[in-house]
Amino acid sequence: MPFTKTFSLRRFYGTKVDLRKLRPMILDRIEKRAHAYPVRSMVPVAQQVLLARNALIHAVSTLLHSIPLFVCKFCPEICIGEQGHLIQTCPGYRRRAKNRVHQWVSGGLNDILVPVEAYHLHTMFQRVITHDQRFDFDRIPAVVELCYQAGADPHHQNLYSSSSNLEPSDDSVHGTQSLSPEDLASVANRTFNAWEALRSGVHKLLLVYPVKVCKYCSEVHVGPSGHKARLCGVFKYETWKGAHFWMKANVDDLIPPKIVWRRRPQDPPVLVNEMRGFYGRVPAVLDLCTKAGAIVPAKYNCMMKVQGLSSPVNIKILQEH
Incomplete structure (x- = not known):
């Protein structure tokens, strides 16, 4: 009979750590780590x-x-368009009803570029x-x-205006500014390039700098650990006295894409x-740029469902053949 050797795994719970002695070491390590930032x-x-x-x-704002x-x-x-859609996805006033038609009013800049503060x-x-x-x-x-x-x-002469909040927030944007189709398409292409550059740059910064986001709300904190302000508004977790549950943030947490329904040429x-179920769902900035005449990369075709069917009638026709 082969000899078998049994190992017993034991855990030792008696070890005690004096946090008062470790505190100076932890603070010293944090201070030394701070000297490495910002990365040149x-x-x-x-x-x-x-x-x-x-x-x-x-x-x-121009578009x-x-x-x-x-x-x-x-x-x-x-x-985005001449009139609002009829898709029934509105929860209604105070969420007292489900799957209702939306009641549309004029929007503004903050409805597309959602402000996220920290x-x-x-x-x-x-x-x-x-x-x-x-x-x-x-x-x-x-x-x-x-x-x-x-x-x-952010207070540099060339960067100062970019540090302000998005304005206007609630004003109507239905102006009558006359732009030729060529000028409108040019502005749309610049808009899309700026959108891509912004998201790409933030993605690079997030690889180097720690940013936290609450798991249950949209609160964001730039730093290695989240703040202790008890501002979480999710009532399900109010037993935790409003404390945030921090996790690693991504680009969408700092720059919400604001997904919208997109109308294609084959749609009503x-x-x-x-x-x-046949319509595309794209970021609002992308939909705004395409409506203004911008040419977007082919990587967004799947999201926009460019070649997709427009109605269930087409499915019946295909089944008959």
Whole structure:
């Protein structure tokens, strides 16, 4: 009979750690880590991100003077075009009903470029913000805060306008600014290029700098650990006294794409609820640029469903043959 040797795995729970002795070592390590930031090679990337954000804000504002934008009165749904769609996805007033037709009103810049704010810190590794200190720190756009921590100066002459909040937020954008189709397409192409440059630059910065987002709400914090302000508004978790549950953030957390229904040439003039499974779903900026005449890369064709069917009638015809 072969000899078998049995190993017993034991866990030792008696080891005690004196946190008072470890605290100076932890603080010293954090202070030494802070000297490595900002990373010099990432400063030009942060500057390009601010420039792209500035160009995107101005370009989208220009397009919205020529292309109508509608937003639902009771939910975040938006629609770009001459009139709102008839797709029944509205939860209604205070979510008392489901699958209702949206009630459309005029929208603005903040409905497409959704503002995401974060606490402004002088250094990324300063002490954690407590709940009582939540009013002692300014709130600025999260992308601007990330660029600030990456070494860019948002108050520079060429970058200053990009550090402000998105404006206008609630004003009507149904202006009568006359732009030729060529000029409109040129602005649309610049808008799409700025959108791509902004997202690409933020993605590069997130590979180097830590950014946190709450698991249950849209709160963002730029730094190695989230703040302690109890502001989480998800009532399901109110037993935790509003504390955020932090996790690693991605590009969509800092730059929400705001997905919208997209009308294709083969679709009806007004999108109806019965055929919504055939429509494309794209970021609002992409839909705005295509309606203005921009040419987008082929990688978005699957999302836009360019060659897709337009109605269930086509399926019946294919089945008969």
